[in-house]
Amino acid sequence: MTYLNLGYSLLRDPQYNKGLAFTEKERDAHYLRGLLPPATSSQQLQEKKLMNSIRQYQVPLQKYMALTELQERNERLFYKLLIDNVEELLPIVYTPTVGEACQKFGSIFRRPQGLYISLKEKGKVLEVLKNWPERTVQVIVVTDGERILGLGDLGCQCLPITIDVGTNNKQLLEDEFYIGLRQKRTTGKEYADLLDEFMSAVKQNYGEKVIIQFEDFANHNAFHLLEKYRRTHLVFNDDIQAGTGIAELIALEISKKTKTPVEETRKKIWLVDSKGLIVSSRKDSLQQFKKPWAHEHEPIDNLLDAVKAIKPTVLIGSSGVGRTFTKEVIEAVSSFNEKPLILALSNPTSQSECTAEEAYTWSKGRAIFASGSPFDPVEYNGKVYVPGQSNNAYIFPGFGLGLVISGAIRVHDDMLLAASESLAGEVSEEYFEKGLDLSTIFQHQKDFCPYSC
Template identity: 35%
Template sequence: MTIVLTPVWHNGVQKLKVTSRPPPARPAKGLLPVAFNEDVHYARCMAQLRSKDKDIEKNIYLTQLKDADLNTFYRICLNNMAEITPLIYTPTVGDACLQFRTTSFISLKDKGNIGKILRNWPRVDEARISVVTDGSRILGLGDLGVNGMPISIGKLSLYVAGAGIRPESTVPICLDMGTDTQRYLDDPLYLGLRQRRPSLDEAIEFMDEFMHEMSVVFPKLLIQHEDFSSAKAFAFIDRYRDQYPLFNDDIQGTGAVVLSGFLNAAKLSSAASGRPLTDHKILFLGAGSAGVGVAMQLMSFFKLQGLSDEEARSRIYLCDSQGLIYDARGPMAEHKKFFSRKDYEGPPMKDLTNIVNYVQPTALLGLSTTKGAFSESVIRAMSALNARPIVFPLSNPVRLSECEFHEAVEWSNGNVLFASGSPFPEEAFDGHMLYPGQGNNMYIFPGLGLGAIIARACKVTDSMVEASSLGLANSLTAAERDDDLLYPRVERIREISGQIALAVIRAAQKAGVDRSSELRSMGDRELLAFVQERMWHP
């Protein structure tokens, strides 16, 4: 069943008309050709999909197929993960957001009535996972307002495909909290509120009601926050993480997937240099919610090597659009202060090559959405310092990536340990094939969500997030390690999600936040089988 919230106007005030429609039924046999065959139907759908020459057209086709034939849509996803994931999520979902024209949202104008709206959801008892966005910081595209709804829909499709979450248990929500993008305020076809976004205090007042009502109406629901602006993302996760089963994928999910790839990259880099793992230093370009969230998560890498919190923090440097972040530079956003350097008091340092030469990092990570920021000069400087430099340009989509794989390969003479946010093709170099890693959050959040749901966790702890990262890092096969892969092949996503869910459940049990106490007596093999049995299959 799908809820449609349609804005209507009465005496100059916008209200929501709530209607519902049942999910599309599979056609009765009498309505199908006598010789109908599901395998032939599947092949025809794949042929139609591949006949389209633009990714956005493929996205539209898949969206329509999902609405018309859920089982075939997810069969296609599961059988072709590497091909389909970029079409239903990063990077094509960014284009889908820009063309979005749907009407499903909860508005600031609904304050005081949010619970009534949520209770119209037709399958309240089946709801297990919700992805919630306000569309304020989408994929490097900025504030898209209600046009961010495809983000929630796309993420939930990956929960279903990647971890076997039942489709009917997913709840996509876009919060219409206005927009600061002038072209949408001026656009007669824009369906959201034509007003500027509220202050943080006003947003928190609205979110207090929303989060409370979500917990009342959907008592078994895990909530994922997605693509909120940096200030609100940190404020909301800090405020609600101990009250509700909640995590922020930009802050925690991105941090976990990068930590996983970094663990594997650091071992390869140290093996090449002969330097201990404790010698690594990480330089970030980008200090928004994702950048700081990843930096916080990567402290775990150093603490796993026996370093203290302060020692771990000292190994991490951040840059923003004004250059190296340090205390003497002057006032800065609150979330940047934790990693602000106290050991530098010189003039502002803005050139990234100069910063690399000053910091002498073993790893360079980009979450800046600045195309080409990792220039030839920067990569060559990293290569001069390291036998195998770690370079992770993580910004999405491809057009905003700090560098491309072929550039990093060429400028590092084939020695780079590379992972990106968006997919890049493999590269032949010096007679052998090099494979780029993709630090895609879909490696983490489906398994993390599945584990939290099965454990019935009352909150998502840092230890559960770290467990998801370690579970991913340890999931490489021998063949994948032989190819120097930093992440496993995405075709194994269901297997990987099961392993991550197992690790997350164990972490929830150890933290005492699980409510499925009957799972505690199971051995790992029995519990993994239990997890796998609960995965939905089309």
């Protein structure tokens, strides 16, 4: 009976289970005889079988659920599958399908994979962290679920560590399958105290060098939390440091390349928010993080007129508001650029500022286009254009790994800049010919107009 339990437990441990890939020798060593069919199957053959199975599903969410089930029983095969089929599977495990998965998470919830810290655990956060089975933790991704992708407040329906303080999403509060706290979001001191307890407990439990990535916090909390903890913890926020942070990184890169003070290079970058062009006359009413981008100009209340006035080389969208790069906007930016660079970065696909087809068609095939979510190749005037995917997913996993390897204890902007330069250096001339080069973004010395607030 002891032998049976040992083998049986191994087959249900996703970290170590190999399924039919266990060899004859391993089956004897780990008490697996009789617990598996007699045939052995290599990881490569298992991978082939699974891909054949996944491709039978017509609905992306079904593919997502199949991959989740695989991760729950055989982690090494799950990651091998992703590595070998990243182009096909990334849109399933990430945007756009992951957006639908988050929206329907309560309905498809099967087995907990992450860690949930709600207001019920206030005063006991350290105990909760100790319930996690892994003792050596180097990177933590944490969210409060208030701004998931471009979908808004999804409450408790996301991973891996969720700080559940309630949700203001009426649909979720009325959903019988919702898995989180059924209350309006807590704010103010109670919210701050819970986050402070979490941050202290993380450092106490995992040490000074544990990396904490703030994920999908709403702006009113995201900037405050990053500013509050960046001097005491190893933290970063890919949304705002790769959101309005895009503008700062571009300014830093131009400053570095031209030996010009960053205060001057910021003037080459213009931002538009829901109230229009960010200008000096609005400075008193602006949130703190927008103030460095308030330049001298007459007020303009819409993106089209701002584009016509500023005449930007590059148009960057990261606002989470779909279809803001209209036909008129793209025609305007194309009228004064031979190769307009159009980056529609908001996720998921439904929130993208424009589609690849729209960008190429409305620019008459001259645009260099990339988006946060993937789009299929586009044929225009007999030429096939392959849209690029410019997503911070290509930065922050490697960025986190770099922090772990380097032993850093704080995150600085020049680290993000180095990561961006390294990624841009991977883009080849072949990609440029297909209309999706991103390395040119730092070579332009004209004006930028990121629509990113």
